Amino acid sequence: MRPFREGCAVDTENDIRAILETPSGEKLTVRRLRRGDGPALQAFDAGLSEQTRSVFLPHAYDDDTVAEYIGRSEQNVDRTYIALAGDRIVAYFFLWEIGRPNAILGIGITDAYQNQGLGTQMVQILLEDAKALGLQGIELTTVPDNVRAFHLYEKVGFRYVCDVDNVAGDGRVVRERMMFYPIAPGAKPSGHAFGPPV
Numbered sequence: 001m002r003p004f005r006e007g008c009a010v011d012t013e014n015d016i017r018a019i020l021e022t023p024s025g026e027k028l029t030v031r032r033l034r035r036g037d038g039p040a041l042q043a044f045d046a047g048l049s050e051q052t053r054s055v056f057l058p059h060a061y062d063d064d065t066v067a068e069y070i071g072r073s074e075q076n077v078d079r080t081y082i083a084l085a086g087d088r089i090v091a092y093f094f095l096w097e098i099g100r101p102n103a104i105l106g107i108g109i110t111d112a113y114q115n116q117g118l119g120t121q122m123v124q125i126l127l128e129d130a131k132a133l134g135l136q137g138i139e140l141t142t143v144p145d146n147v148r149a150f151h152l153y154e155k156v157g158f159r160y161v162c163d164v165d166n167v168a169g170d171g172r173v174v175r176e177r178m179m180f181y182p183i184a185p186g187a188k189p190s191g192h193a194f195g196p197p198v
């Protein structure tokens with residue numbers, strides 16, 4: 001287990017980042033992932049269809065791994081958000097490794113909330129945060145047949161760079177398309193390996 005990078009812990013207790021509205025008028029609360037969210041995050045993963053889980057399995061969801069990612073969120077190693085419908089997590093999205101020049105973006109929305117414009121708004125939140133944090137750029141990977149995600153990423157300004165091997169949350173090595181969103185002038189992908197950071 002890798003130690004957390006040093007830094008100030010953030011107060012995530014009342015940290016509402018945004019309220020998003022679905023086309024039917026339902027309001028979703030977006031806030032940072034924090035202590036106590038573990039069971040809801042595990043329920044989020046358990047509720048995903050096989051199709052969605054096959055393209056969004058950023059890490060394992062056992063108790064220890066989930067606690068590790070909550071710790072990373074609270075310690076500001078990652079910028080990690082959940083979107084809540086009541087007390088149910090319906091989306092999980094993040095920038096991993098915000099202390100590095102380039103962060104890594106991930107996003108997953110539960111099936112019933114896909115295709116309603118929410119993913120676009122969530123990615124915009126992460127782009128805003130990356131700029132506010134002074135990052136150089138953002139990297140991500142996406143499987144070749146995920147045309148919806150690729151379309152969304154291109155729409156907001158990501159560009160395809162090359163194919164890379166990504167290690168999924170269950171240890172599978174998957175050939176994926178790497179995309180990059182430059183923020184600072186001259187920013188370039190870092191060329192590091194892709195996979196869960198813990």
Ligand SMILES: CC(C)(COP(=O)(O)OP(=O)(O)OC[C@H]1O[C@@H](n2cnc3c(N)ncnc32)[C@H](O)[C@@H]1OP(=O)(O)O)[C@@H](O)C(=O)NCCC(=O)NCCS
Nearest residue numbers: 056107108109114115116117118119120142147148149151
């Ligand atoms: C990918 C994901 C984050 C996108 O979020 P979303 O809320 O469903 O997407 P949005 O509704 O904001 O936007 C989807 C865009 O893709 C388009 N789209 C939808 N299906 C498409 C398809 N089969 N082919 C091409 N474009 C498609 C939509 O028209 C929309 O584009 P537009 O705004 O130009 O009209 C979400 O669907 C999801 O979590 N999917 C499962 C997990 C996943 O794939 N995560 C990403 C891993 S890299």
